Every structure is written in structure tokens, then in C-alpha cells.
Amino acid sequence: MYYKLVVLFLQYDVLKYPNSLHYLQKYLSRIKENAVQIIVIDNKQETDLHPQKKDGITYISGNNSVWEFSGWDKG
Numbered sequence: 001m002y003y004k005l006v007v008l009f010l011q012y013d014v015l016k017y018p019n020s021l022h023y024l025q026k027y028l029s030r031i032k033e034n035a036v037q038i039i040v041i042d043n044k045q046e047t048d049l050h051p052q053k054k055d056g057i058t059y060i061s062g063n064n065s066v067w068e069f070s071g072w073d074k075g
Contacts, residue, residue: 004035010071012043012064021057043071 028036043062052059062071
């Protein structure tokens with residue numbers, strides 16, 4: 001599938017900013033449906049998991065060895 005925009009969303013503590021992903025989705029909903037792919041990099045989840053899809057969002061594990069820098073690198 002072809003996407004116009006792929007968004008990498010790095011998270012670590014979902015309790016500190018509980019609605020941030022929701023706000024991002026709301027903002028991105030203005031773009032044509034199926035034109036955006038969101039990939040959540042969970043930097044708190046350091047075990048290597050296969051990408052998981054839930055509600056149209058792909059979740060992958062991160063690597064918090066060098067804080068957010070390693071999470072972006074993993075993504």
C-alpha cells in the first residue's frame with residue numbers, strides 16, 4: 001500500500017501524556033483516509049517484538065539505551 005505520509009510517533013511514558021496520540025490522530029484525520037500511516041515506537045518496550053497492528057496503527061518496540069535518540073534510530 002502506498003502512503004503519502006508516514007508518521008513516526010515515539011513514546012515512553014503513556015501515563016505522562018495520555019492523550020498525545022489521540023490529538024495527533026485527530027489532527028491527521030484531516031488528511032485523506034488511508035493516506036497516512038502512523039508507526040508508534042514504544043521506547044519503554046525494549047524486547048524485540050514483531051510489528052503489531054491495532055486500529056490502523058503499527059506498533060514496534062524501541063530501544064531506550066540512548067533515550068529518544070535510540071528510539072528514533074530503531075524506528
